[in-house]
Amino acid sequence: MAEATTKAPRRSDALSKERIVAAAVEILDAGGEAELTVRGLTAHLATGRGAVYHHVSGKHDLLAAATDRVISEVTSGARSEEEASEAIRALALGIFDAIDAHPWVGTELSRNPMQPAVLRIWTSIGVQLQRLGLEPDALPAAGSALVAYVLGSTAQYVAGPRRATSEVDRQAFLEKVADQWRTHAPQAHVTEAAAALVEHDDREQFLEGVDIVLAGIKHR
Amino acid sequence: MAEATTKAPRRSDALSKERIVAAAVEILDAGGEAELTVRGLTAHLATGRGAVYHHVSGKHDLLAAATDRVISEVTSGARSEEEASEAIRALALGIFDAIDAHPWVGTELSRNPMQPAVLRIWTSIGVQLQRLGLEPDALPAAGSALVAYVLGSTAQYVAGPRRATSEVDRQAFLEKVADQWRTHAPQAHVTEAAAALVEHDDREQFLEGVDIVLAGIKHR
């Protein structure tokens, strides 16, 4: 009987928020933010232009959901067995690597700092910081400093969202900074620092910064 | 004779990059990024649609120039008489206040981290850090940490660029963070920290973060 009253079977590939978000992530990974258009997305999903609006409220919602999808994989993998500052380093590195793999995430996190993905980051960092044994009234500033550092770094790290030649441009930018440093303070050790600035490894330097902020939280 | 051969006098309000950028800043301050359109801008300047393209290369260039205009006022006001860490605190606060007055600047700095305004910030911070007496090979990580913290904080601080009710939303977001903290670690002192998170003063907390990073740079 159940069989008889069943309506025409649903297409196995029926639209859903999950499928739409997955397609958006694919497009964003392939072509960056400029490539994500409703037209392109609906073509990719082989559906009509307005179909996605039954599942997401608009492009902002879609971008936030795609970002949350990437970030939630990082924060849900957090391990609580290790020491708190080690867990924070691991969490920060996880975010860095996720943004390295999906540069549009870095841009989106900074552009809209009140989205679900940022809430996840705040929560994870807060939980670990709490294990560090800080005074309660020191926790907000410590959390805010770490979140700001992590999101600020990743925004700095991902090149401008619109340029294909991003790696070249980033190098060129750092060389400009180094030039300025040399011009304003031409001592030998500044020249040395300027050279180091251009040649550093981004990932290592990001971790150094996490350690700086952690040291500051402990020793202030 | 000079008089006789003079062409028809130039309109005293002839277009120039400076005038265009000034108009853009006005529009951005009044209505935010969404309000800045080429149509609106050229109407405001009482000129034809394509006229601005003789002076700026496009909308990206215009936005970067407007941002640089705001930031250059901060960095050029830097004083070198004071102690280095005091100068860094003053510089950071100057940037914070500029972004408080022009929220679109915060969004733009993070969106495109390789623009002239960011170069100014790097330069100013580098010059002051150099006076702190760091080892040359510690300078790049210290500079990068400070720049990331400052830009990350201001991006967090300015609400999402598209919402009018930003102050309400920011409060609501912090309450969500506080809720998560309480849920994940319901100890009394976490509850206390969560309350402090919601009630803090943004500007004070920003400065606390600068001190945390400075302490970390010195004590790592």
Next chain:
DNA sequence: ACCTGAACACCGTTCAAGT
């Protein structure tokens, strides 16, 4: 309920034509 796709109300940028 869900989907379609034309229509709507916009964009940034270009470029022949004017001065």
Next chain:
DNA sequence: ACCTGAACACCGTTCAAGT
């Protein structure tokens, strides 16, 4: 050289009409 404004090639979103 500089400016004009129509034209071009797009956008995100809505909505009557279909199933």
